[in-house]
Amino acid sequence: MAGRKRNSAEDIVRKLRRADELTAMGKTQDEVAAELEVSSATLYNGRRQYSGMDTDAAKELKELREQNSKLKRLLAEAELEKDALREVAKGKILGPAAKRAAVDMLVTTMNMSKRLACKAVGLARSTYSRIPIAQTPADPDAALRTLLREYARMNPLHGFRRAWAHMRHDKGMQVNKKKIHRLWKEEGLQVRIYHPRKRAGISSCPQVEADAPKVVWAMDFQFDSTIDGNAIKIASVIDEHTRESLLNIVERSITAQRLTDELDKVFALWGGPPLVLRMDNGPEFISHVLQQFCRDRVGISYIPPGTPWNNGHIESGGTSLWGINNRLRKKCLNRNYWTSLLEARVVIEDFKDDHNNRHRHSSLGYLTPAEYAAQCTHNHQPVEG
Incomplete structure (x- = not known):
């Protein structure tokens, strides 16, 4: 059976005009519909839509309705795209993977x-359909990607440069730094850390440049607590030139006398005191006990109050990006809960040993502090005032 014939707007107008002529001749509605080969309902709907129109007007009305329908569809798709983008993320979506x-x-x-x-996202359908090589068994960098993910898991604050140094020096892999950077980005391992704007403080006392070992030792305290809420106090001393951690005191409370006793042991272990001890204005550091201990032995360089950037190699806050206390806080203290003072002592001592013997500094040519200190031949060059 043949399908029903769909009449165009022009055909409907012609049949309506013929229907008027037949009606004027005295024929009934059913007879008119039979002669025109349409149903009575078709004639009724045709009169309702196109009555009083000529062929051109009917054609124009049909085109306007089609355009209106198309515009409505486009508007609906545009609104759907906006809703989709609001659902996905704020701002631009960069990169094919994202x-x-x-x-x-x-x-x-x-x-x-x-x-x-x-x-809506702005991605070609062919690009979406193509499977990235990193997701296929044929990926030649699959093993390296696994190593990078494991390294990032163990060192969440490190970037690709330190990962490259680890692969190059510790793993013995001959790998290009740019390749590590590309894989690091593809795996989404970038770490965005807010760095406050650095400000230049003006010291109230002469500053000594740490241009050789045992010239300037920086000293500072840091605090934490065990799970029972009792405080833990941590004292640290590093050589500003070699970045070596020289002192590790972890106690509930550290008095000035305990601090001087431990410093005396460190001086003896390292063959004598440095030229200068740099520190802030904490109560232990300005005490008469420490003043008496350092008299005629080692100079004291206090940083101005409220300027931790002047002691940036060890300070934990402010603009100290590379301070050992900053690293100790983020990589050790923030990631552990101490059940006892003994546990804190052991873990913090292991952290400082790792800092000295396994943490590679970009400023030291990706050597560890111990490696750099072993081969350092610098001598202090006093600056004449």
């Missing part, structure tokens, strides 16, 4: 078609 993940989310959660989701 866009591919956004398309997957829109398809699964919002039941959007892949075509519309790709259009």
Whole structure:
């Protein structure tokens, strides 16, 4: 059976005009419909839509209705795209991997078609369909990616340069730094850390440049607590030139006398005191006990109050980016809960040993502090005032 014939707007207008002529001749509605080969309902609907129109007007009305329908569809798709982008993320979505993940989310959660989701995100459908080589068994860098992910898990504050130094010096892998950077970004291992703007403080006392070992030792305290709420106090001393950690005191309370006793042991262990001890204005550091201990033995360089950047190699706060206390806080104290003072002593001592013997400093040519100190031949060059 042949399908029903669909009349165009022009045909409907012609048949309506013929129907008027037949009606004027005295024929009934059913007879008119039979002669025109349409149903009575078709004639009724045709009169309601096109009555009083000529052929051109009917054609124009049909085109306007089609354009209106198309505009409504486009507007609906545009609004759907806006909703989709608001659902995905704020700002631009950069990179094929991020866009591919956004398309997957829109398809699964919002039941959007892949075509519309790709259009909303701005990703070519061919790019979305192509499987990245990193997700296939043929990826030649699969083993290296695994090592980088494991390194990032163990060292969450490190960037790709330290990861490259670890692969190059510790693992013995001949790998290009740019390749490590590319894989580091592809795996999403970048760490964004807020760095406050550095400000230049003006010291109230002469500053000595640590241009050789045993010239300037920086000293500072840090605090934590065990799970029962009791305080833990940590004293640290480092050589500003070699970055070596020289002192590790972990106690509930550290008096000035205990501090001087431990400093005396450190001086004896390292063959004598440095030229200068740099410290802040804490109560232990300005005490008469420490003043008497340092008299005629070692100079004291106090930083101005409220300027931790002047002691940036050890300070934990302010603009100290590379301070050992900053690293100790983020990599050790913030990641552990101490059940006892003994546990804190053991873990912090292990951390400082790792800092001296395994942590590679970019400022030291990616050597560890112990390696750098062993081969350092610098001598202090006093600056004449």
